[in-house]
């Protein structure tokens with residue numbers, strides 16, 4: 001045997017040994033080694049470089065193509081687990097291999113001519129570096145459909161079968177692939193490194209598998225080219241097919257991302273610019289990006305916008321990706337980030353933004369998720385492509401958002417505001433107790449649990465046919481006007497005086513079943529959310545006949561100061577559908593001069609109960625909202641309870657008059673074109689338009 005032959009034998013043996021350490025048997029190394037020796041024209045130095053990185057890559061790629069890009073580890077050969085885990089290790093401390101056939105011409109000098117400075121960032125993609133970090137709590141916030149359960153699952157468990165995190169970065173003439181694969185070995189906590197177990201395929205609700213960040217500098221002429229995680233182009237620098245950016249303005253320095261998908265589990269990010277080729281750009285690890293996004297969410301999202309979508313999370317991740325790359329230089333690229341689903345991947349985004357159809361959620365039987373005594377269902381006759389109204393968080397009781405001042409204390413409830421001497425049921429007593437004082441010594445409720453007809457009629461008359469004297473005016477600057485112009489507030493336009501119900505409460509001696517505790521006991525009738533089909537969106541209907549004066553539900557939402565509401569309205573995105581907030585102004589003038597933190601309202605847009613689905617009807621709605629005092633005699637905070645204004649039949653839509661002045665253009669809350677159908681509809685603009693259309 002010649003010296004040369006002996007040398008080669010030794011090299012082959014060392015290659016086998018190196019691969020054996022990675023758990024790859026000789027029989028798998030042999031054919032691949034043969035092939036790449038040919039590819040490298042028997043230049044062993046390329047094969048031996050970086051602890052046989054090129055060989056290992058080629059073996060794993062061959063394995064990948066054998067597996068047909070399957071991420072299902074059940075289908076993988078038994079030996080696959082070892083090498084996959086080891087591959088991660090390899091990626092941490094190996095340099096990228098440069099394969100001229102596979103990678104095409106370099107956009108920078110070939111590996112051997114490059115300085116270590118150029119290469120180093122590529123190997124800072126060490127996924128496991130973050131594996132020991134304590135797990136951060138993930139906000140349980142209203143989410144876009146399809147993202148919620150999956151996101152939560154992935155955030156809280158890293159042991160889900162086959163959870164993968166892959167970062168593939170072809171750049172500077174080489175390609176670095178860092179993968180964290182094989183399920184249990186991966187402890188990465190990525191918002192989007194998600195996958196549903198293959199045992200439960202749900203094509204209409206696709207899960208998310210690999211997260212791959214691929215620099216789109218090359219179209220790789222390798223078998224992996226067929227994999228969505230590995231495609232891209234570098235204009236004029238590759239032999240490969242050039243891939244056009246979606247928009248001309250997004251070319252150049254901007255970061256364009258494209259999310260592609262195949263099969264049911266893969267998502268890829270493809271950076272289309274030269275970011276990664278910039279030596280100033282220090283590639284952040286995907287773990288760092290994920291953690292940064294998570295921290296930002298946690299820091300900013302005391303309350304998460306229900307229009308929150310995974311797509312936006314992706315966008316944010318891309319921003320963070322480019323920004324973290326410049327942390328040392330505090331530099332940042334100009335340009336927009338564009339995320340576009342690749343052809344065939346649109347289905348992955350369905351339901352992730354407000355406009356797309358959403359998958360059917362689990363709680364159709366009860367949107368209150370058990371918060372109410374009764375179940376509140378969503379009509380099952382809704383088509384599968386309909387958007388479900390679940391982008392809010394169901395709460396059964398009002399909760400202050402931030403600055404609202406509500407003082408609830410036993411000391412505040414005076415003897416004249418409770419009936420501590422009562423017992424059992426106040427309505428059964430021959431004489432009304434102190435708790436009837438608000439309603440002129442007669443309880444507002446009947447023994448049958450309905451609103452007393454006289455009281456109800458008086459409330460309705462005040463609302464429907466208000467006299468001038470029913471309006472009360474703030475003595476000093478009206479909180480509403482102060483919000484609009486604090487320096488020179490206009491004169492108070494008046495607030496309709498409202499009759500209050502006062503219920504017994506904690507300081508009273510009666511029992512919880514006392515007849516003067518209706519609203520606080522919550523919803524008792526059978527209600528359903530349904531699609532109105534009258535351009536009003538969703539609505540609420542009763543599933544049972546309701547007598548006049550029956551308590552239906554309370555308007556529950558976040559308690560906001562008017563300033564908070566105003567800020568929220570101003571800051572809200574145009575496409576966000578807002579529920580109509582309720583001003584708690586029933587007693588503003590008698591309350592004296594209200595501080596800003598005492599001028600309150602309820603907003604059920606993000607947090608609310610079933611009342612957020614009740615549509616408006618001018619004048620003759622079958623519900624009326626009546627202020628109810630329960631925990632505090634301070635009338636700047638109270639409950640707004642809905643009672644039927646007449647007998648209502650099962651399946652009838654429930655409506656109430658929001659009190660909107662449709663021609664008040666200055667009102668901070670913009671009115672919608674009313675489709676209430678009432679003959680007393682106040683939306684004159686729309687009616688006039690409709691009439692003129694008819695005349696044409």
Ligand SMILES: C[S@@+](CC[C@H](N)C(=O)[O-])C[C@H]1O[C@@H](n2cnc3c(N)ncnc32)[C@H](O)[C@@H]1O
Pocket residue numbers: 389535536537538539577578579580611612613614615616617672673674675676677
């Ligand atoms: C409290 S929400 C009611 C539930 C809402 N329809 C939904 O789909 O979520 C109020 C919003 O519903 C719509 N809406 C309510 N009453 C309406 C009416 N009479 N005509 C047109 N749109 C109405 C408006 O978009 C309004 O901002």
